[in-house]
Amino acid sequence: xxxxxxxxxxxxxxxxxxxxxxxxxxxxxxxxxxxxxxxxxxxxxxxxxxxxxxxxxxxxxxxxxxxxxxxxxxxxxxxxxxxxxxxxxxxxxxxxxxxxxxxxxxxxxxxxxxxxxxxxxxxxxxxxxxxxxxxxxxxxxxxxxxxxxxxxxxxxxxxxxxxxxxxxxxxxxxxxxxxxxxxxxxxxxxxxxxxxxxxxxxxxxxxxxxxxxxxxxxxxxxxxxxxxxxxxxxxxxxxxxxxxxxxxxxxxxxxxxxxxxxxxxxxxxxxxxxxxxxxxxxxxxxxxxxxxxxxxxxxxxxxxxxxxxxxxxxxxxxxxxxxxxxxxxx
Amino acid sequence: xxxxxxxxxxxxxxxxxxxxxxxxxxxxxxxxxxxxxxxxxxxxxxxxxxxxxxxxxxxxxxxxxxxxxxxxxxxxxxxxxxxxxxxxxxxxxxxxxxxxxxxxxxxxxxxxxxxxxxxxxxxxxxxxxxxxxxxxxxxxxxxxxxxxxxxxxxxxxxxxxxxxxxxxxxxxxxxxxxxxxxxxxxxxxxxxxxxxxxxxxxxxxxxxxxxxxxxxxxxxxxxxxxxxxxxxxxxxxxxxxxxxxxxxxxxxxxxxxxxxxxxxxxxxxxxxxxxxxxxxxxxxxxxxxxxxxxxxxxxxxxxxxxxxxxxxxxxxxxxxxxxxxxxxxxxxxxxxxxxxxxxxxxxxxxxxxxxxxxxxxxxxxxxxxxxxx
Numbered sequence: 001x002x003x004x005x006x007x008x009x010x011x012x013x014x015x016x017x018x019x020x021x022x023x024x025x026x027x028x029x030x031x032x033x034x035x036x037x038x039x040x041x042x043x044x045x046x047x048x049x050x051x052x053x054x055x056x057x058x059x060x061x062x063x064x065x066x067x068x069x070x071x072x073x074x075x076x077x078x079x080x081x082x083x084x085x086x087x088x089x090x091x092x093x094x095x096x097x098x099x100x101x102x103x104x105x106x107x108x109x110x111x112x113x114x115x116x117x118x119x120x121x122x123x124x125x126x127x128x129x130x131x132x133x134x135x136x137x138x139x140x141x142x143x144x145x146x147x148x149x150x151x152x153x154x155x156x157x158x159x160x161x162x163x164x165x166x167x168x169x170x171x172x173x174x175x176x177x178x179x180x181x182x183x184x185x186x187x188x189x190x191x192x193x194x195x196x197x198x199x200x201x202x203x204x205x206x207x208x209x210x211x212x213x214x215x216x217x218x219x220x221x222x223x224x225x226x227x228x229x230x231x232x233x234x235x236x237x238x239x240x241x242x243x244x245x246x247x248x249x250x251x252x253x254x255x256x257x258x259x260x261x262x263x264x265x266x267x268x269x270x271x272x273x274x275x276x277x278x279x280x281x282x283x284x285x286x287x288x289x290x291x292x293x294x295x296x297x298x299x300x301x302x303x304x305x306x307x308x309x310x311x312x313x314x315x316x317x318x319x320x321x322x323x324x325x326x327x328x329x330x
Numbered sequence: 331x332x333x334x335x336x337x338x339x340x341x342x343x344x345x346x347x348x349x350x351x352x353x354x355x356x357x358x359x360x361x362x363x364x365x366x367x368x369x370x371x372x373x374x375x376x377x378x379x380x381x382x383x384x385x386x387x388x389x390x391x392x393x394x395x396x397x398x399x400x401x402x403x404x405x406x407x408x409x410x411x412x413x414x415x416x417x418x419x420x421x422x423x424x425x426x427x428x429x430x431x432x433x434x435x436x437x438x439x440x441x442x443x444x445x446x447x448x449x450x451x452x453x454x455x456x457x458x459x460x461x462x463x464x465x466x467x468x469x470x471x472x473x474x475x476x477x478x479x480x481x482x483x484x485x486x487x488x489x490x491x492x493x494x495x496x497x498x499x500x501x502x503x504x505x506x507x508x509x510x511x512x513x514x515x516x517x518x519x520x521x522x523x524x525x526x527x528x529x530x531x532x533x534x535x536x537x538x539x540x541x542x543x544x545x546x547x548x549x550x551x552x553x554x555x556x557x558x559x560x561x562x563x564x565x566x567x568x569x570x571x572x573x574x575x576x577x578x579x580x581x582x583x584x585x586x587x588x589x590x591x592x593x594x595x596x597x598x599x600x601x602x603x604x605x606x607x608x609x610x611x612x613x614x615x616x617x618x619x620x621x622x623x624x625x626x627x628x629x630x631x632x633x634x635x636x637x638x639x640x641x642x643x644x645x646x647x648x649x650x651x652x653x654x655x656x657x658x659x660x661x662x663x664x665x666x667x668x669x670x671x672x673x674x675x676x677x678x679x680x681x682x683x684x685x686x687x688x689x690x691x692x693x694x695x696x697x698x699x700x701x702x703x
Contacts (some may be wrong), residue, residue: 041581068513075483246680
């Protein structure tokens with residue numbers, strides 16, 4: 001409604017709320033639905049106030065059935081709507097897995113391109129909130145391994161706003177992973193935000209001695225590590241993937257060529273995690289440019305631990321700095 | 331459209347769903363004389379049902395022949411489904427949508443999908459062979475029952491848009507064991523979506539008989555989700571046609587979903603990869619062979635004095651011609667360039683995929699088909 005810039009300090013949760021609000025305002029075909037997204041505003045309040053403002057025909061609760069939440073989004077997309085469906089927690093997206101992988105991801109191909117799946121599935125993910133079992137998972141590998149999906153995750157309020165709006169505008173199905181431990185992270189947001197592309201990594205901090213590749217919840221951890229390293233005279237570059245599928249190799253390779261040392265950090269298990277793909281590609285494509293093996297930091301091959309133990313399992317600045325030191329031994 | 335969600339705090343207090351169609355059926359699930367009068371099915375429509383069933387059976391037989399001759403990798407015969415598929419599809423308006431299951435070959439024929447192109451799916455040429463918007467006919471879905479909630483989503487969209495549209499979705503009795511099916515039924519009931527659920531209960535899910543698949547009766551599930559259900563004689567095209575049409579009108583009027591369980595019998599194998607001799611005998615289907623949908627339609631036409639042999643011959647001739655045409659279309663179909671597999675993964679493909687495509691094309695053997703052919 002206004003071209004004037006409005007600046008406010010907002011949490012990531014609020015930034016997401018604003019993105020949903022502005023998409024509903026600007027796109028008459030946008031719809032929001034899921035469990036508890038109506039009057040309650042979602043368990044994390046990301047949809048707070050939206051059903052009141054836009055009405056129950058555009059923002060509505062659904063029965064507790066994730067497969068059909070995803071499948072309903074598919075049917076609505078055929079009808080020309082732009083659904084934004086919410087899965088309440090990471091592990092609760094698993095009942096929708098068949099619909100997402102077998103139908104949503106393949107419908108564009110199956111219909112010869114006649115039925116694009118312009119929809120978003122929002123999933124709060126990651127740990128570090130002291131939750132009970134099934135509320136702290138990092139399911140990204142499941143989704144990035146399925147062609148036809150795009151998978152993105154913001155690490156800060158500004159990206160949360162920009163990426164969610166880009167995801168809603170995109171003609172393909174987007175799995176939008178929200179790092180729930182960062183819902184309360186604050187940042188100054190100046191609206192309107194210039195439209196951003198969905199598939200570009202960003203250099204969150206420039207540096208010269210080693211590259212730390214992170215995404216979602218681990219970007220803040222990497223930035224903290226970089227701050228500590230700087231005080232010790234080591235310059236770390238932090239690259240925020242933002243898009244997990246596709247991966248912006250150009251930005252990653254440019255950073256790796258510059259620093260010659262790479263550490264990848266995520267909450268998900270190391271085994272077959274994003275770090276495995278990044279390390280394998282870099283070994284192949286940058287064999288001559290790197291001076292040390294790519295280091296990976298992530299979870300062991302265990303279920304997510306009880307929350308009293310989670311700090312011992314989550315990546316922290318010390319683990320990142322130790323990994324950087326290992327790359328600097330070469 | 332603020333009434334998408336019921337604001338009633340205690341929906342569970344609702345009385346049992348009113349079931350007007352049930353009153354027009356005999357205990358065997360055929361339309362009563364009164365029902366036939368109310369449905370007002372013309373002789374012309376009855377002849378159309380007959381004609382399309384003759385065509386469907388002939389094309390299905392040709393599909394089986396083509397598989398046996400090595401021209402198709404797989405075929406899922408539809409013998410025994412003629413009445414349910416032709417009756418169900420013909421009952422819907424051209425503006426209505428159908429979300430089929432993988433055996434709905436007859437529905438595709440009714441909707442005008444080119445059967446020769448459809449068969450390219452079973453020849454391994456492509457995963458989908460028609461534009462769903464052109465025919466208001468969604469693609470065949472392989473994972474059992476997962477198309478049912480798609481229909482509910484589309485129907486919800488019709489309601490949100492205020493369209494005068496109803497949606498039909500089909501599935502077998504095996505699908506009613508899946509979670510997606512139950513979820514879809516509940517969503518439809520909660521949203522009062524304009525959708526008709528047509529169960530083609532052919533009594534066999536590959537080798538598992540209905541007795542090992544279904545506890546209670548499928549039709550009774552509907553009441554649990556707050557809408558009516560009827561079980562009909564699925565070998566009687568007139569009954570299926572009339573009942574689906576009434577159910578679709580009920581949905582269009584904003585009165586919510588209907589479940590129709592069309593009881594029939596899968597006279598053939600599950601697919602050409604199946605061997606029914608391992609789990610059932612010829613006698614198992616004998617009663618249903620005597621209850622043939624095409625013979626039933628002929629009988630109804632004769633009862634109305636609307637039968638003539640010249641019409642029947644013309645139907646058979648048309649069926650033979652279309653079978654030959656289907657075969658010719660299929661045999662003439664050529665594979666797309668292998669790199670086309672990359673082209674439809676996304677509407678807005680990422681650079682990484684385009685690079686993979688380039689690498690794939692560069693790696694193709696020199697004798698591979700060239701792009702553009």
